[in-house]
Amino acid sequence: MSRFRHLISIDDLERDDIEHILSKADSFVEIARGEKSSGILEGKILANLFFEPSTRTRMSFESAMKRLGGEVINLGSVEASSIAKGESLADTVRVVSGYADCIVIRHYREGSARFASVVSEVPVINAGDGAGQHPTQTLLDLYTIKKEVGLKNLRIALVGDLKYSRTVHSLIKALAHFGAEMLLVSPEALKLPDELKENGSFAECDLEYAVENADVIYVTRIQKERFPDEEEYRKVAGSYRITAEMLKNSSAVIMHPLPRVDEISYDVDSLPNAIYFRQAFYGVPVRMAILTEVML
Amino acid sequence: MNVLTISKIKDGTVIDHIPSGKALEVLRILGIRRGSRERVSMAMNVESKKMKRKDIVKVEGKFISEEELNRISLIAPDATINIIENFEIRRKFRVRIPERVEGLLRCPNGNCISNDGKEPVTSAFRIEKSENLVFAVCMYCGKKIYEIEEYLV
Ligand SMILES: [Zn+2]
Numbered sequence: 127m128s129r130f131r132h133l134i135s136i137d138d139l140e141r142d143d144i145e146h147i148l149s150k151a152d153s154f155v156e157i158a159r160g161e162k163s164s165g166i167l168e169g170k171i172l173a174n175l176f177f178e179p180s181t182r183t184r185m186s187f188e189s190a191m192k193r194l195g196g197e198v199i200n201l202g203s204v205e206a207s208s209i210a211k212g213e214s215l216a217d218t219v220r221v222v223s224g225y226a227d228c229i230v231i232r233h234y235r236e237g238s239a240r241f242a243s244v245v246s247e248v249p250v251i252n253a254g255d256g257a258g259q260h261p262t263q264t265l266l267d268l269y270t271i272k273k274e275v276g277l278k279n280l281r282i283a284l285v286g287d288l289k290y291s292r293t294v295h296s297l298i299k300a301l302a303h304f305g306a307e308m309l310l311v312s313p314e315a316l317k318l319p320d321e322l323k324e325n326g327s328f329a330e331c332d333l334e335y336a337v338e339n340a341d342v343i344y345v346t347r348i349q350k351e352r353f354p355d356e357e358e359y360r361k362v363a364g365s366y367r368i369t370a371e372m373l374k375n376s377s378a379v380i381m382h383p384l385p386r387v388d389e390i391s392y393d394v395d396s397l398p399n400a401i402y403f404r405q406a407f408y409g410v411p412v413r414m415a416i417l418t419e420v421m422l
Numbered sequence: 423m424n425v426l427t428i429s430k431i432k433d434g435t436v437i438d439h440i441p442s443g444k445a446l447e448v449l450r451i452l453g454i455r456r457g458s459r460e461r462v463s464m465a466m467n468v469e470s471k472k473m474k475r476k477d478i479v480k481v482e483g484k485f486i487s488e489e490e491l492n493r494i495s496l497i498a499p500d501a502t503i504n505i506i507e508n509f510e511i512r513r514k515f516r517v518r519i520p521e522r523v524e525g526l527l528r529c530p531n532g533n534c535i536s537n538d539g540k541e542p543v544t545s546a547f548r549i550e551k552s553e554n555l556v557f558a559v560c561m562y563c564g565k566k567i568y569e570i571e572e573y574l575v
Pocket residue numbers: 237529530531534535536560561562563564565
């Protein structure tokens with residue numbers, strides 16, 4: 127029996143459901159690497175409905191589906207399709223749910239995935255709804271932490287844009303289930319909103335303290351658009367940049383949802399601390415766990 | 423003793439203990455507005471033992487379901503309902519906060535799917551209460567509304 131029919135928000139999952147997905151993901155790692163083969167989703171079709179580009183997420187779902195023996199169909203270019211002619215999301219979802227066994231949706235409006243799940247005949251997985259939710263990212267972040275350092279007694283530093291980053295917001299809510307201690311490192315203007323501090327243990331600190339004391343440093347991009355002028359942005363962003371020099375005496379692992387711009391310098395890549403490419407890979411076994419959960 | 427200036431009704435619903443000044447919003451929540459055919463009488467700023475000043479609304483000639491009446495709790499949490507039949511009170515109860523309301527509120531988030539005119543979507547809000555604060559949470563985008571009357575459709 128599936129624990130959930132749709133995956134729309136990390137808030138819909140209990141700690142128990144999260145742990146179930148994470149341990150299930152473990153059993154898919156070798157298949158995700160191509161070391162073992164599987165036909166567990168043979169005969170199933172996944173429809174990718176990406177109304178805005180997110181090549182990485184889309185490819186990760188495709189890889190997961192295909193390595194499990196399933197097929198993938200894509201919406202294709204939004205401009206060329208019926209959406210440009212003004213078709214509603216509801217109609218698109220209804221039509222496509224007749225073509226596939228599961229829909230992965232990314233859409234620019236908040237709440238779109240929830241709405242799609244209401245009108246769809248098949249399970250819907252949210253791959254990002256505007257500034258809203260992106261639960262598969264959160265689950266792959268949790269899986270990475272579990273795999274690399276463990277979720278128990280975790281001290282994690284969240285660095286960068288804590289005000290607007292939905293990745294950070296969802297991760298915080300999920301980590302609260304596991305009693306993690308969270309260190310907040312951000313410029314004044316991009317602090318974590320108070321309403322997100324309701325559950326969990328939080329402390330503000332600087333980057334230096336975080337590097338010395340945290341098990342995980344989770345870095346997010348500080349966007350230029352958040353600042354009144356470019357000079358201000360450069361000054362601020364520069365002081366939240368991770369370099370190899372900084373990590374000389376640190377055993378903290380560095381995570382990043384990618385793509386990065388320059389918040390982690392390239393000289394970090396070769397250090398044992400850098401796990402962000404493995405993190406991206408873990409997206410595949412985690413999505414395998416989710417796809418099989420909703421389709422089997 | 424204060425004499426109420428509105429007459430008794432034969433069959434209908436009396437909504438009492440509305441915070442003063444909110445009577446019109448109560449009618450709005452019940453879908454009674456200009457052009458509606460029900461007979462409505464209202465008393466505003468009536469003296470009250472419980473709440474100093476209150477409003478009272480009486481509606482005749484319309485059957486109002488308990489579910490509809492419970493919506494009133496969003497702006498008048500202490501309102502009491504008297505169902506009148508043949509000049510007598512048949513039933514008396516206090517409104518209860520509904521778990522969810524559909525099509526009643528508009529999401530303040532302009533980018534929420536429930537505000538997309540192209541979609542066949544009805545707004546849906548979960549109603550929550552923390553201490554004395556009643557607020558609504560958009561079931562689509564998660565946006566919270568604290569000033570509920572500002573977002574009545
Ligand atoms: Zn909304």
